[in-house]
Each structure stands twice: as structure tokens, then as C-alpha cells.
Amino acid sequence: MSNAMSPESRFALPRRHALAVLGGALVCGVRPALADAAKAGAFAFEKPEGGTLPLSAYAGRPILVVNTATACGYAGQFTGLQGLWTRFGDRGLTVIAVPSPDFGNQEPLDGVAIAEAARRNHGVTFPVTAKTHVRGPAAHPFYRWAAAEKPGNAPGWNFHKYLVDRDGSLIGAFPSSVEPNDPRIVTAIANALPAA
Numbered sequence: 001m002s003n004a005m006s007p008e009s010r011f012a013l014p015r016r017h018a019l020a021v022l023g024g025a026l027v028c029g030v031r032p033a034l035a036d037a038a039k040a041g042a043f044a045f046e047k048p049e050g051g052t053l054p055l056s057a058y059a060g061r062p063i064l065v066v067n068t069a070t071a072c073g074y075a076g077q078f079t080g081l082q083g084l085w086t087r088f089g090d091r092g093l094t095v096i097a098v099p100s101p102d103f104g105n106q107e108p109l110d111g112v113a114i115a116e117a118a119r120r121n122h123g124v125t126f127p128v129t130a131k132t133h134v135r136g137p138a139a140h141p142f143y144r145w146a147a148a149e150k151p152g153n154a155p156g157w158n159f160h161k162y163l164v165d166r167d168g169s170l171i172g173a174f175p176s177s178v179e180p181n182d183p184r185i186v187t188a189i190a191n192a193l194p195a196a
Contacts (some may be wrong), residue, residue, distance in 0.1 A: 042055075043142040065146075078118055091194070135147075
């Protein structure tokens, strides 16, 4: 029996070693980027009037992020969201509306007109971002992160709600059918707030 290695076997070990080293380098290079985006504060939304709304501005506060649409059958939830903002805003809650065209294009307005319609029709005083994609390959990075954090709980329609804890971690996801004043949402928010 010969001890000579075939050409294929001579390169098998070095190739495996090289792939392991390359894989390790890629993993090491990716980990810091994932760690940086592991909290909601790493993201910012565009404002309808220009500029950005960084979630880091709300560090230490729970944030309820809701994809909205002014022409949706769930648009009445704006009033409930305003109720949460009124009830818990002084204790630290931030509510952010993220208008989206992704579900039946039920956000026909653009720019500042969206926030104006929400204010005029529902009394909204909490922040409203610029129109934003929340699903698919064009989804905003916050929504891609949230979908990865809560698999199976990505927005399926307008008025899906994500609750971000004071430390920036994602602690809750509530579908469109769950009203803002639902005890599950109210309890989750109350538990995320500092003690009164």
C-alpha cells in the first residue's frame, strides 16, 4: 500500500483549514456589526419635514413603534395610541407612528400631509415618521431587525405594534387586531416603565 497522497487529498486538509480560517474571519467581522444593531437605539427614521428621528434620542424610555396608514380600516387605532401617549407619556413612554404603503397602499398621502391628517382626524400629538416600507427587501432596517428578533411576528397589516424596552431590546409584538387599549399592551407598557 502506498503512502503517497493523491493530488485531491494533498489539498483537502489545507483547503479545509483555509475555509475554517476564512469562516472565522467572516464571523468575527460580522459579530460587531450585529452587536451594534442588537438594540433599537441603533436605528433612525426619516422625518416627513426632513431630518431624522433617531431612536437613540429615546434611550432609557420604552417605545411603541406602530406601522400606520391613514386610509386603513384600523385608522381608528390612532385615537387609542394617542390615549396611551397621553396616559403614559409623562412616565416615559414614546409612541412613534411609521406610515407605510405596504398593505393595500392604504397610505395615499405623502410627507407632512400624513402627520397633518393623523393630527386633524385623530388628535395625534406623538411623532409621525416619513412614509416607510416595513416588510420585504425594502423594509426599513428597524423592521428587518425586529422581524429577526421576533420571528413570526412581523407586520401582517397596518397597525402592527412593536414594544421596545428601556434598554433598547424588543419585548413585545402585537398584531393589528390588538387594540392599543388591550390589557396585554397596557400591562406590557406599564411593566416597561420606571416605577411611579
